[in-house]
Amino acid sequence: MVRSPCVSVGRERAERVRRELLRAGLLRTDLRPRREGERVLFPVTDPGALGGLLGDLGAELTWSEFEEVPRRPRSLREAVEGIPEELLNEVPSSFDVVGDIAVIHIPPALEPYAAELGRAVLKMSPSIRVVLGEAGPVSGEFRTREYVHLAGERRTHTVHRENGCVFEVDLARAYFSPRLSGERSRVVSMVREGERVLDMFSGVGPFAIQIARHRGVPVTAVELNPDAYRFLVRNVALNRVERLVEAVNEDARRVAASRPSAYDRVIMNHPSASLEFLREALIAAREGATLHVYGFASSVADWEWKVRSRLEELGRVPSGLTVRKVREVSASRIIAVADVTL
Ligand SMILES: C[S@@+](CC[C@H](N)C(=O)[O-])C[C@H]1O[C@@H](n2cnc3c(N)ncnc32)[C@H](O)[C@@H]1O
The missing domain is CATH 3.30.300.110 (Met-10+ protein-like domains)
Incomplete structure (x- = not known):
């Protein structure tokens, strides 16, 4: 127990006093307030600073013993x-x-x-x-x-919340990283009404489902891993976007190649292999579409060079290409994204 100056107030005014003390930065949060009959005692940091607060709220200044609140480690x-x-x-x-x-x-x-x-x-x-x-x-x-x-x-199974959506995932069976949440918000915010979106490597659905839910546009979500696909289907239902998200358990190459010029936006979030799928992504994208191409690189310039070189090999000159760092993977490796406009 710790002895501390405190404010004693009738129970009916206790909550108001607590809020006032907290607002004034005078409530001690390391000690637990306590009841004494019909009064509540709030330990305070600086009794001299209470000023008019006491009289106005019918409270009195006194001293008492308080239990310590166990402090949670901060690191x-x-x-x-x-x-x-x-x-x-x-x-x-x-x-x-x-x-x-x-x-x-x-x-x-x-x-x-x-x-x-x-x-x-x-x-x-x-x-x-x-x-x-x-x-x-x-x-x-x-x-x-x-x-x-x-x-x-x-x-290894859990339910994660991100940007107003819920995702069931088993980490041992399917890929999911909470570190991409900011990037997903960025892409969601770029989607415009009337777009058709292809998410070539959807995992358990975070890009596809957030786009459908927040932008109300149709999305094709392709995922090869049957376990991840199972969670994708479940998450589509959990987030009530069944009418907007078409979930496909197939090779993204085949899906993209079989739907020429069908999409306004193509998401290629497969950093270790996205460029291997670029040919098919270009088939699925209509003229003027945007591609989000993710990849591992040593720098933003390195990823820009890799994407430009691959586009050149495929005989395409983009009308726009901007590259940004998504996150650091190690001291010498980043994940970058190229936003390519055709
Ligand atoms: C880096 S994860 C991205 C998952 C998701 N976009 C996210 O943000 O959580 C890449 C995903 O692509 C899937 N994948 C790999 N090869 C594929 C292919 N040929 N066709 C479709 N999906 C594939 C993997 O199973 C994996 O779930």
Whole structure:
């Protein structure tokens, strides 16, 4: 228990006083307010600054004992226990959150302490129920990753909310990254009424579903991984966009090539392979359409060069091409996107 100056007020005025104290920055949030008969006691930081507040609200200044509010650690480094001092600067400063699952990168030096990292994440974030460690890179045709369970419940399935939509996903079976949320908003905001959109690598549907839901235009979402496709179909239903999203479990190359000039916008969010699909994307896109071509590169200029070279090989000169960095992957690698206007 901690002794502190406090404001004592009748129960009926307690909520008003609490709000006033909070607004004035005088309420101590490290101590728990408490009831004493018909009065409520609020611990305060600076009794001298209360001024007219007390009389106006029928409150009195006094002293009392309060229970401490357990303070949540603000960083993983602060939360972690049992890791030797000399390794503390290896502790990651952040982790990804997908629904109620935290995904953390475990630096090699911290592998023997992976469980401690997991427990630290749970301590920091009350909404996290599962902590997974990355057990390898995103790889293979379906762009999935292996995970190790570090703490909390044993599952890889969750429900994630993003930009007003919900997405069910099983991280061990389908690709999903919350880090693309800003990029998805950017693309959604570019879509205009009357457009027809092709999402060639839709995963569990975040681009396609947000476009359909927020822009009300038809989208064809193509996904080859049967597990990701299953979640795509489920998410289309969860977000009530069945009438707008056509989900297709096929090779995007075949779908695009079989629909000449059918689309005003083509999303190619497959950074490790998008250029291999550009020929077919150009078939599906009508004259004047926009392509969003994602890729790994060493810089924005590097990606611009790669996209321009591939377009040239295919005999196309774009009427517009702007490139931006989407995010850093490592010190020497970024994901970039080229917005190509035909
Ligand atoms: C980087 S993920 C992008 C997922 C999604 N756009 C997102 O934002 O979450 C690429 C996706 O393309 C799918 N994919 C790979 N090859 C494909 C192909 N030939 N046709 C259709 N989808 C494919 C993978 O299974 C994976 O889900």
